[in-house]
Amino acid sequence: MDRIERQIIQALKGGELSVYELIDNQDSSLKELLSKLKRLSEEGYIEIAKGKVKLTKKGEEIQNIKNLDRITCRFCQGTGYEINKFFGEILEKYKEITKKRPEAIEKYDQGFISLDGVIRRVEFIYERGDLYGKIFVVGDDDLFSIAAGLTFLPQRILAVDIDERLVNFINKVASEYSLNVESSVYDVQKVLPDEYRGKFDVFVTDPVETIPGIKLFLSRGVSALKGI
């Protein structure tokens, strides 16, 4: 049994989980996870039904793998970042703004992370000393650009997205709140326009979840960086 399989067993020792919940309890990719689940199921350690995974009797009988209960920090969701007063005020504004955002469209593989999660992401970039320059956002259904813009620290934020509704929404909010944020329609499958090349200090992206998709988003982001 390798460490990924041990991660799966130790998570399930705490009780039945959905495949989706299991993702957060182990370190492999989705593809690897599914192949591990298949193997553990074939060997009779787990049962999978209706997207739920649980240990069989044989799985329960494994003595040397234990579930030691939740260890990730409840206060910061295991991120290590708390939302302090400054960022708490930004979170409130950001919450208000996102209420009116366009709905996620499956066609574009949209689906945003938690509002808190976006603010913690801004904190992380601040902590790294990277919030001050020119920031390029490749795909912005999370409205990261708005959250970062609300700190009034970045020199410039450009968010590109394939979804015109989103681009219009970001530009409208930016104008309303006087943020250093602008947005343009751009499809990552097309070459990065010259006007974006080598112009930014930092890029931010939350790519679609396929290897070619990740490569594409990252390569467009990298092309936008200075000194490349």
Place this chain on the structure above:
Amino acid sequence: MDRIERQIIQALKGGELSVYELIDNQDSSLKELLSKLKRLSEEGYIEIAKGKVKLTKKGEEIQNIKNLDRITCRFCQGTGYEINKFFGEILEKYKEITKKRPEAIEKYDQGFISLDGVIRRVEFIYERGDLYGKIFVVGDDDLFSIAAGLTFLPQRILAVDIDERLVNFINKVASEYSLNVESSVYDVQKVLPDEYRGKFDVFVTDPVETIPGIKLFLSRGVSALKGI
């Protein structure tokens, strides 16, 4: 100004800090940090006196870099790991045990991390699914081996250290508490004995803080791993 210098300025915008405190507020190595401090001082942004660093008037006047107050989680010291009931009980036992440990000796570059920190390190290894096998500890003034042994999950833990006092202490505690832990005297400057080679699943180390030291500790650890 690069991002390391911005990290220094944004930390100092919150008030005077010791060089030691600054280390935690930026990402470069100690050597790089000192060269950045030198440069910022020469350019008149900071003043360094008696190990304390503060902004000069010119530094205070930088408008576009701000200190947004503490953002690392207070509850878990920014680690993302809380100490739950199971690990809380281990922490208590571990605290009792460490009261009697040999004092740190400068000659060996000893100086242990916080007791909480050691327990969180065990949690991290547990979360990775790596606590179950054979663990090799290269230098153990933190008594990590004892903390990990108290979970009774590892199959075997071997802690090697140059300090005979420490080795004796670990073996005494292991015997007293019936832990799967043993300890031997070993100087990382010597080649790893054959009996340790290729025998372990995981190694743990907190090396001395020089590049050659880090390389040496890591290479000894790697040699102890299976399949290398």
